[in-house]
Amino acid sequence: MKPIIYKTYPRLFFLGMSFIGSVFFGLLSWLVWKSSGVNKTPVAYVGILFFLLGSIISFYYFITIRVIELSAASISISYFMLPFKQTFLLSEIKSISQASRVAEVRRGFTTSITFTVFTTIIRLNDGKEIKLETVSDGDFKELERGLRKINDKNKNVTLRKRTFLVYLLDNIDGLALVVLSIVLTIGLAYGLLTQK
Helix, strand or coil: HHHHHHHHEECCCCCCCCCHHHHHHHHHHHHHHHHCCCCCCCCHHHHHHHHHHHHHHHHHHCCCEEEEEEEECEEEEECCCCCCEEEEEHEEEEEEEEEEEEEECCCCCCCHEEEEEEEEEEEEEECEEEEECEHHHHHHHHHHHHHHHHHHHCCCCCCCCCCHHHHHHHHHHHHHCCCCCHHHHHHHHHHHHHCC
């Protein structure tokens, strides 16, 4: 197996919101459990199940976030948290592109919060398409640069190493929502732990 030349990292928005979402919904189910007392009503059980389901779905999204690994002969699409991967030879890949759109969160706010959603599309020679929304713009540009070097038969394919500061700057548009969700989750956890 050839060494990995470049590996993308998940967008901070997807990584943070899925993990914090699973914790937040789990805490909400705990809050309903504690608040409903000894004699729980059917409404309390529905609330607990609803929030537990939200926690499980968020955790599922967290463990199934996908990243791309580039080697000199192949591209692998692997899960960030799981050991499974799907590998395609570079000769099997017809093209790789990325499209972007602006998503807007406005519900209940006087001003809207916007962030950019990037969709990376890998088209295979057999007509199949693989879409990932977890690859940032900077990661895609570096991946594309590595692919160009490999296709030009460049023997010295070295790509820039990503620092944490560059990672944050590349993911700045979703950072406000992640920070807000962290603050809300910590506040809820603190309230539940200090409640008598």
